[in-house]
Amino acid sequence: MSTASSSPRRSVRTAKPPTQRDDLDRLGYTYSLRVAALQRRLKAPSVASPKMTLGPAAIIGTLPPGSSFASNGEITPKSPAFSSFRSPDPVDLPLPIRRKKSVLSLRLGKKDELKLPREFLTEFWVVLSAEVGDIGWTLAVRTFLGMLKKGTKTATGANMREITTLYATFTSCLPQAGMGSSPKVAHQRHFLTLLYNSLPTSTHFSNADENDRDLLFRLRAEIQSLLHGPGSPITAMSPTGAEFSPQLVAQGIAAKAGHGLFPTSPVSPTSTINPMTPTSPITSTPSRRANRPASDAGSVRRKPVPMWTGNGEGLDNLVEAAGLIWDISQDALEQDAEELDRFVLEKLYLDQLKRDLSFISRQPGGARRSRHIDLSKELGDLMSGFPELAIPTSPAAFGQQQETFFTPPRPAAVFARLSRRAEALGSRRAIELVDHCRKIWGVEKRDAKERAIEMLVRQWDGAVGTAEEIPLGRKLAGAVADLSAILEPDEDIPHPLEELQNCLFKHLNKAVDDIFPVTKDLAQPLPPSVVTLFQAAPSLLLQSPRAVEMFDALADELRGQAVAEYVTASMELMGDGHSQEIGASTGESGRDAVVEGFERVAAWMEDEIAGVEQTWPRGGPLDPAAIIASKQLPLFLAEMQVLETAVGLADIFVLFDATHRLLQAWERLCPGLSDFDADTFFEPHVYAWLRDTEATETHQWVARTIRMDEWLPEGEGRHSQSVVDLFEFIRNATTVIHKLPLREYKRAIYMVDLARTASAALEQYAGTVSGLFLAEIAPAKAANDAVQSNGKWLSKGKYAYGKLDAKIEAQIDSRRRLHDAFMVSPATLVKLTNLGAAGSFIDDLAHALEAEQTARVLSAGITALPGRQVFSVQVVRGQGLLTRSSKPADAFVAILDGPVRLFKSRTVLGTEDPTWMQAFEVSAATAKPLEVVIFDRQLVGKHERLGDATLMLDPAHFSSEAEREVVLPLTPRGRITLRISNVGRERHDVAYHLNSSLRVLERTANDMQLALIDRMADHLRILLSPNTVATVVKPVKARKLVALSGADIDASLVPVLDYLDENLATINATCAPAMRETLILALWERLVDILLGLLIPPLSDRPASSGLSPIEADVVFKWLQALKAFFAAGIPAATLQAGVYRDMLLVGQARDLPTPALRERAATAVRASSGGAPIRHIPTAVAMGGRARTDADNARVAELLLRILRMRVLDDDFLPSQLAALTRARAC
Template sequence: MSFASNASASGARRAVSDAEAYSYALHVACVEYALEVYRSRAGTPQMPAAPTPAAAGSSSSTARRSSEGARRTIGALTDRLRDSGSPRTRFPEKMIRRLTDCIQRVAMGRDPTYTQPSLRQTCGVFFGTLNDPPTVRRLRENRRIEEVIMLFVSTATATLNKRPLSDAERRAELDMQIAALLDMLKECLRGLGAPRELTEMLDEFSVGTPAPDTSAPLPVLPASTNTLVRAAAAAFGVDDAQLAQDTEATDALSSISAATTDLKRVVSRVSAGTPGADEFASADAHQAWRTAELTTLSERIVELCQLEPQLLRLASDNEAPARIPPCAPACYRLVLERCLDADLARIRSQQADDHVPLGILSPTHTALLEACALHWRVSRGAAAAAHLHVVRSRYDRGEVPLECLSDSLGAAVRLVRADPPSTWLRADAALLAGTLAAVVDPLLRTVYPLCERIVDTDPASVVPLLAMVQSIVRTDLVDSAAVAAKCDVLVGVVRASATQAYAAEAAVAARKHSVFDTLITLLDWVEAQHRRLAAGYPRALPFSPAEVVADEHARLFCHDCASMRGAIHAECLGVDDARAVADALALLGRIRAVAERAPGALDAEALFAPVVRHWLDVAQRRGQDWVVNAIRADSFVPDHGTDYSSSVRDLHDALQQPAQVLGALAWSNTTERAGFYTRFARMTAELVERYSRTIEALFMDEMLPRENISTPTPEVSAWVERARATLGADRPAPPTAQVIEPASCVKLNNIEGTRALLDALYHQIDADAVAAVAAPKDSAEGVPQFVFAVKLVQAELAGVPAADTFVTLSDVRGSRLAKTRTIYDTATPRWDEVFDLGTDEAMWLSATVWARDGATPVLLGRASLRLDPALFVDVNVHETWLELTNGGGRIHVRLSMESAHDDILFYFGRAFRVLKRVEADMVRVLIDRMAVCMRQILSRATLRTLVKGRLNIDRALGNVRALYVSAMERANGTAATIPPVEPRRRDAPLSDVEIEAAIVPLLDYLDENLGTLKASLSEDEAQLVLTRIWKEVLYTIESLLVPPLAATPSEMTQLSEKEVDIVFKWLSFLRSYFNAYDPDTGVAHGIPLDVLQGPKYRELLSYLLLHDQSTDALMIECVRGFQARLASAPDRRSKAGVDQRSLGTIRAHKRAKAEEAEPAMTHMAMKILRMRPGTADFLAQQLISMDSLQQALSAGPGLRRMSRRLDN
């Protein structure tokens, strides 16, 4: 802002004496007084002027009368004040503060209503009276308005008596000031709820007090009476007599003339280029400052000349002495020091509860300093530096509190933000920068002892100090590196204090009995300390004590954890309680958060990795017991609106808990995380297999009661004998067709619910992403390296018309490895069962076919096959017919192999495969029980009876129905009598009603059981079971038409045309039955037609096109179909476990399998050829070709991979 400040800063600095500073300050105060005089003359209401001597002589009588009237007025006012002592006229407590502020504004000239110089002078003196502690205490105690008025009257009288005024002028002036006080009192009482008597009393006083006469000319008072003049004198200890002498020759015109001359000289120098551009940070900054400075100076000069036009004639080069100090900043700072000391002395004499401004300076001294800065052209930066320097020195001496230093520093920082120092004079910026740098040291000295006990120190005593240091750094005026170096010393002190506190706490925690108790105690303390300190210390500081303490505590804690690693593992790995180990794992997240503050001090995940693996092992062992207990407690009733029972929910909880724990660990090492999830997948697969196998065993016990397999009950024996007599069969009858119970259906639903649970887990842990991270290992410890899937499809028995057969698989030592279910009353049993056999090397396998004959099975034949990993790959399928020993027939076996990997996809695939096979086995057993009735009714015996009429059909079928109903009633504990069916001769051709009547017992049986299935199974499971039942119907009807596909001729003969028509009418009836179409609503409640009319259905329909063709035509059809298959052969790959690892991949596999359906007519033609003579060679060659094509299509890519594996 100023040329003067620049001149002083650029030249040699010299000390400024008090006398010099007083002289310059007094001149500024006189100039301000002169401006008040001129402004009052320009339009402010004026006081009565002093009369000239002549006027005084001619108006002596008038003055005497006026004096007497004024005396009477004051006397009357005094009498009324003395008479008013009512308690109801006491003023509110807050009025004193309002009146003090109002008097202060008037004294400083900030109230436009009261600008008379004499009133402002009186108010200045009265302001000191209102700040006198004894006076204030007395006024607050009695709160009498008359005492306030009397104090003002006394102050005004004493002030006016010092002026050279006549009695009339003095009394007129007094009346005017009393009237002004009364107006001020009314204004201060407004809104405070003052009593009505008090306001009425003030109104009466106002009526009795004469209004001032504003028509008289304004008197010219001595400069020594001005508030600012007296404040300047008081700051430097000058008494009233010396002040009157110093201001005796001072008048308004000379003061304002000198100020104008100084301003013009400054304008001349600025215009001449002083200071120059090199004294600024840039030329733009210099130009901006020069323009602003000239504008301000010109406006000031214009204002002065408007007040006094004679100033226009002054020249800037006149010889009047300069009134701007040569070292204006130093002089300004000295005046500031004296004013601050005077105000501090005044404050010390006040009461403790009196309000003290943080700026310390009184309004009068503030106005004086502002006037000095304006007249001396001291820049705002230099003024802020001076104020901060003075307050800092007083803070160092303990004379002002930290809040005052913070207020002064805040003002300087706000100035830097509002007006960047880059636009200042370099000298001013350097001055403020040096002052700011000098403030840092005392602040840090104050912080040092607090940092020595930082853990126990209240953050409220540290934060303000560090915040001030940070505000200084953010100004960019100080060397931040130097400040940081000083703060580093404090950081070291804080660290030492944190180490001492941690050591004390560690000594207490070491007394715990358990390593984990010690760890938890220390961890709780470290976290609590960090939370407490973090709440008290913000981050926006030169350094955060909270962060330093937290980092040091983290380093020490991590060191302790690393030293206790062995003890932690020993204690944790010795616990066999999954919950206790899980509680230990819960510490991982907390310890990891602490370890992040001490990089390299502790690898928390490496510390807890063995604990995680141990916990998974414990969870796996406990999970086995959990599964057993869950099934034992299950009543197999749908649970809470679901289709499955409570054991599925328990299994879900058993698997969900470790999955959630693993997810909550948030393991950063992706490879280790993948390893944990792989172990979890292995555990999941084992628990799912254990659960599903147990459910399957319970289901089998319900569907295959032991008494039915060994010794039949008397009721069943009677049913068997009657069945033999009725149907004329001389062979043992199968077990009784049972009614399906809802509990059995719930068990099927449980398998479906488990599959949905497994799929949810698969997606929850994102198994695909885990598999992409972890490379699959050969196999886990104790897990075979290769897994062979041995599927026993079907068999053709030789020399046995019908038998109840099953197959066992055994190794070379004769140990049984697997066993199929029993298929009753057929020479072509179809098991379609798959068994997984694990091995690490090649092995021989024996498949033995047994027939049940009472309690002792009869050996029908045995076949051997070699499981050699060198001949298989995981995408290859080998399918073959094995000849049984003893001429017992043949067995159809399908083999595939996949390598066992310690891989998450492998385990999920195995779990899904187990569930699928368990479900398939359970559905097969269910269908086997229903197939008993199907084979008895949908048989060639029934066809012969219908066609040849060898037996009364109604009677025969009635007996079959009676047998079924009788068995049902006995199962329910009741008995019913079946009315006999009268015989009837049938001469006319069979009608549809008669043909359908032959299978009515089957339909009744289906009604009874399918209703239970539909009501008890879930929608998806019901569709699956119904579809499988429908397929069994198709297989049963196919067995009436053709033998199974094989390379040898069959003894089975083709049906007659009439019998074929009956069979396909049965097929049509059953299709409509399973579709359950409602013509009224147009909705099919059963199996959709596209499912009913699938590949097998279309294959059966092809029989109508082929059965009457010649043998040559059938051979041509077989060759044509084989060639078409060879031309359009797709690359069929066998299914592998990893390809069916979730419900999504299973559905995709089913869609692909449906698209690759085999040509139906080729197979049907070959089956018909088995019933034609002379076709053995053709069938054998054709099957060999088809098998070779199948092997080539499915094994091509895999064989190449196997060859590479063997080469390596």
């Protein structure tokens, strides 16, 4: 605090308890104190400036704890405000009083030197050469232009882009005054004036940006400093011309501020004053302040002008009046007054005057002209009292209206509060302060405001609907807000505002009448400025009793119109739909007529509500969109009750979506009023559509895709188009559910149902493709072929007519099969590939059906049927299946659940030990008995029943292991092996249904693969028959050859290799790599199994013939090695040497064992198969894996050894007993 502030002074008032203040009080005190301080400063100008800290209009001071002016929150609008009455740290403001020596020192450093543009100089030389003058001028120009070498430099290197260098160089070319030549200073002045005027007209500044305009301003300011500074041509010609005239300078500044721009050229050099003194922004960076000469106006320092009158005489009267008006304590007032003393208030006031003048000049039609005159006079007075303020200032500094240091953000409201408090105080000084605030803040008197509002109301009313409506509306809203701010709380509405209210309701009534486009020819929207005007004074125009009554009347009228409008539109848009039943007729677009009518009504309502929402604002006292929705939507929903009967039409989903959008609009406009559940209402329709899709659409999907398929391999997967089309149909159905506006839980339920439908479609597709596949690999023979017809008759009747000679029948059948060798076709393989591709596409389908998200949503509910397990039952093989005539049967298996047949296998022809390897699925909650029956297929009459057994499927048996192999003895004879695995519980989710369809696809593909391999094996079995072996060794037995050579073995395999080569080429060209390898391996295993059948008989408890001789067995093993070399070209050798190949090696070693040793090892293998000690002393055990065999491997070894023992002579019941033991071990 300064010395003056520490002197004793009389108290302004005694301290009073703080009272609650609001934002207007805070703003009023802050800005009225500034005005009071400014008036004191303007009355006592001195010869020195105080230390300056200029900046933005910030409020100074901080509020002490408990102060009545302490803010309870953020002030809105944000404005400078005293926050305390304790003096804070000095606040630096961006406009310091210290000014630069000239505008050239605004930017320091060599990189930012002020230079003329090169392009400008090129044009200026032309202008200069064309300028007409006396002899001295002409000689000077000629000499000067002759000195230029590079356009902007002289021969000595002087840079003409620098104004001072350019000016000095031209001056050196001027001749002495004489006959026909003016004085040198006249030419200097003419040169500078020409340069000044040429700058703004050059092409360089034609499309100037902000930087270019600033450069232009600085360049012209530099030229003016040369024209009017010390030693300038004007000073030399007329010393009085450089004298300072504050009034003229003020007029020039006012002109510049009023027009927002500067004249394009300086005044004549003969003038005594230059009114266009360029101005420049003054930076506040302390580091840029340079030492200035004593002549610089900014270097003059003066003593501070305190806010008090002198030692012990107290504060200034106006400052004291501000404290009295706002009930501020003396100490706080002194602190804030001292803080204001740190600022150059006259400079801040000058900036505000410039801004106000610039803003008023932009008002249309010369509005507030008297205000402009008053501000211009005030500006002149300010310049007279403070001549040092006449410094260059950029026009951009006051080109826009900004928040000022002396005018509050809400001047009318703040002034009204100030006036009332000053009148209550009754002090002359307070009234004087109010007058000063009115003048500086630009607040008009109430009668002037009311007259202005009356005129603006008439102008705005006539301009409604034109381009002038919005500007006039904003202007009127501002005037209304100003007037309402100065009204007393209990004051009646003034006459101008009452006229405005009547005018607003007139337009409001007209807009309400024109809302509905169906009953009106032309709908007129609500004038956009009406809302702005209502919100300008909401307490007077919106919340007054008269306004509330008028709004209620409009709302009632609108409700009645909304009901009438709906009835009219519904009758017109529905047509005959009101009297029809859903599904009875078709509309114009091909959909159901009733549903189509409701869709039109819903679309009309959507457009109507959306149009009203766009035109009418929300949240006001009249909300037409909410009123229309609250009256029309209940009527629409009531009419839709005719759709309660579900019809399963997909057409209704469009109405579902439209209804959901209407309900969303209702909830948005009228929260909490709607209790209609669209999901529940349309749920029967969705379920009906799902049922129809599963029952009807899936058949059409499959039939359509297969009918259009050409069965050509495409793409990397080598599948055909039908599988792609099928999944496209499924995805389209998924899209229908996705588009429905459903809640998450409902969507999850529907997705599960749709997954079940997709699973049914895939299973149907698999069955249809499998049927086509089987028909292709076993085509029907032509009926008109006598030979084939006879062969077919003999084949079909071989059991019905058993009197034919078996040898003749076998020969005929062999010839037929050789003639009809099966060749694999690409179309056949594509069908097999399609099922594999369908399995790979299920992952994408699971993603489309949101499997994971659905499982998460339904996890809280019951998704698994309690205790119900799903089992996969695979029919592996049969043993000892002979007919009544002891011949191998054409066997197939049927599995029954009571009267229901669950499964029927394929038929394996003429085999005592058939292998099926087919599976099916069955579910069981408790132990379920299944009947297993094996039949011998009969082409005429009933099938012969070979045997049956009962399988007890009990979920409890699978608690410890997921898979078991069961051997069931048949009654009366034979055995069957089943492999049963626990798939898991039945669940109601997407993954379960898709996994179920995946297993069906895999089983069907395996069955098709087995059928294909069986079909090829039929021909290979003929080529590799015992007769073929006998033919190969016949020369050796006839002693024509000592031994068979490799060429003989290769020659015997030529038909086999040719057949394989042709079919494998088709497989390689048609199938994908994975499918190709699977088929080739399956074919290899079947070939090895055929060779194994040549060496040993099938498993049985009866003796068999001795089999092949050693030389014949050697041929079989050589065939094995030759075929392995053939297959090794595409399959790794390690893969080929696994499985059945190891059995061949074991048989080769065990065939030569003595009978006692073979019996011992067979018994050991049978015991090991039941969980006993592992098999030992078998050389191949290490070679085939180097580890103990599992029980299944032991059983396989035991079976091979028992098959070998059938060819040995045994006197006891060893073979039946061991076979029975092996059967019991497998059944465990």
